[in-house]
Amino acid sequence: MSSSHDDVVHHSADEAHDAHEHHDHHEHGPAPGLMRWVTTTNHKDIGTLYLWFSLVMFFIGGAMALVIRAELFQPGIQIVDPMFFNSMTTMHALVMIFGVVMPAFVGLANWMIPMMIGAPDMALPRLNNWSFWIMPFAFAILLSTLFMDSGGPAGGWTLYPPLVLQMGDSFAYVIFAIHFLGISSVMGSINIVATIFNMRAPGMTFMKMPMFVWTWLITAYLLIATIPVLAGAVTMLLTDRFFGTSFFSAAGGGDPVMFQHIFWFFGHPEVYILILPAFGIISSIIPTFARKPLFGYDSMVYATASIAFLSFIVWAHHMFTTGMPLAGSLFFMFATMMISVPTGVKVFNWTATMWRGSMTFETPMLFAIGFLIMFTIGGLSGLMLAMTPADIQYHDTYFVVAHFHYVLVPGAIYSIMAATYYWLPKWTGNMYDETLGKWHFWISTVFVNVLFFPMHFVGLAGMNRRIPDYSLQFADWNMVATIGAFGFGFSQLMFVWIVVKCVRGGEKASDEVWEGARGLEWTVPSPAPYHTFETAPEIGPASVTR
Amino acid sequence: MTTELTKRGADGTAVPPGAPGEGEPSGGGRSAAGAVEGAAPGFLRRYRLPLALGLLALCIYVGSILYILFGRGQLA
Secondary structure (H helix, E strand, O other), X not given: XXXXXXXHHHHHHHHHHHHHHHHHHHOOOOOOOOHHHHHOOOHHHHHHHHHHHHHHHHHHHHHHHHHXXXXXXXXXXXXXXXXXXXXXXXXXXXXXXXXXXXXXXXXXXXXXXXXXXXXXXXXXXXXXXXXXXXXXXXXXXXXXXXXXXXXXXXXXXXXXXXXXXXXXXXXXXXXXXXXXHHHHHHHHHHHHHHHHHHOOOOOOOHHHOOHHHHHHHHHHHHHHHHHHHHHHHHHHHHHHHHOOOOOOOHHHOOOHHHHHHHHHHHHHHHHHHOOHHHHHHHHHHHHHHHOOOOOOHHHHHHHHHHXXXXXXXXXXXXXXXXXXXXXXXXXXXXXXXXXXXXXXXXXXXXXXXHOOOOOOOOHHHXXXXXXXXXXXXXXHHHHHHHOHHHHXXXXXXXXXXXXHHHHHHHHHHHHHHHHHHHHHHHHHOEXXXXXXXXXXXXXXXXXXXXHHHHHHHHHHOOOEOOOOOOOHHHHHHHHHHHHXXXXXXXXXXXXXXXXXXXXXXXXXOOOOOOOOOOOHHHHOOOOOOOOOOOOOOOOXXXXXXX | OHHHHHOEOOOOOEOOOOOOOOOOOOOHHHOOOOOOOOXXXXXXXXXXXXXXXXXXXXXXXXXXXXXXXXXXXXXX
């Protein structure tokens, strides 16, 4: 840490301590009882709510995944009927995307962005409260469809017509829930943009912001631009299903393929919504444990912006098999392959950050390195899928399932785990159990590969996705994958144990927590006071804030 | 708008005049730029950024439906 950073640290930490005491004794703290969580407008409380919600949904979505894998343990229909199996694949995706990864990142944004930019709270605290509380109601509605006569959605999370329009009346509830989840996301994104633009501490220029803040700023714009497109698409599905319109019904002059275009215009940027904040987290963790500044900060910012831009012009690579003009195929193929350039810049920069660093391998770093290696595996299989002629072979096989699960599980989920271990001492004031954390990482990493790597093999051999039954030749690798699934699923109970144990007590964390940590969040006491940076810290030109 | 947003405490209640940092010129995003000295800006001016972003989202939502209706000839 540089001396200029020390200046910021002491100045701000003292102020934060003073402000903390001042508030504890003379002004408002958290409200007592359960109403604290219902009415809170505090960014830390709301961040905590998002993170716990995400954890609960992780186990609900995970249980659905285990139903899927249990059914696929052997060929033939074993445990659930095919309709319910299809509901499980659909709901698993919706829960994991909208209920786990996105809320977890929003929770981390709530906790960390104000502290990283030296702000006292989010710009719009009441909106923040609404953004969160809409979500549990939306998911209650979505999950309740599983108990309705017509069952839950079973046409896949992509909701393709005409299949999805064959669903019963519970479809209206699904659409309603998706609309509300979208409203929650857009409100949260507006709040994040307003916070970053308006609430930065004096001297905190854009190019002094930590990468996590940058990646969230860009992600928030992606959300604002794409979620309304999804909302428009599902509104049209609703009117097609219940009000006699024919937006996507070929019989009425509509175009089902048009839905796919609209959906993926949302869906592909959504993929980057699920991974850009992860890039920000990894960009925070690797420099800390390599004890070096992030290599190529500027290029990281531009690479993130480039990925965001490119994400808008690649959507039809999900649709190569629908048929399209050769020029279209070529455009979407090359545009998709171009994404590997800024992504490669990031992977290079993370690796270069570690180069000749004084590295240590605490649990957050292990998860970050796990992310780096396994996300790259997912990226490379994505590059294979980008090639039109190859994609026509791979489309709708387990190779695709392997690809996006490598990106999302040892990618996005690992980054969330890494972030939790990294910032948990700052949140709770206690160190987590490092030995258990390392066990959690290694057990998870073994089983996540046992789970997902065989899917490449069965996919390349031609096994279709979204089916409850399969040919005998795929039996062995499916059995292996199912063993991996249960191993990975149950190993996550360790994570809950470690987090709960840390919340309840443990070795006291210092303010800085990690020897190589940089940034304003480490200048406040551990645990972070209920109110921080009510007096904005002064950031000098030489201050280290990222 | 920028200053007004910082004048709200963590629970959304207004920070009283004279509170630490209040009225002092500051840099970065929490500057006084855009605020009228001594006058409370109106709702629209105070929340112009979030309102603009919300309007953008609404326009994209409506636009995506109108595009299918008119641009793709569904209404014809």
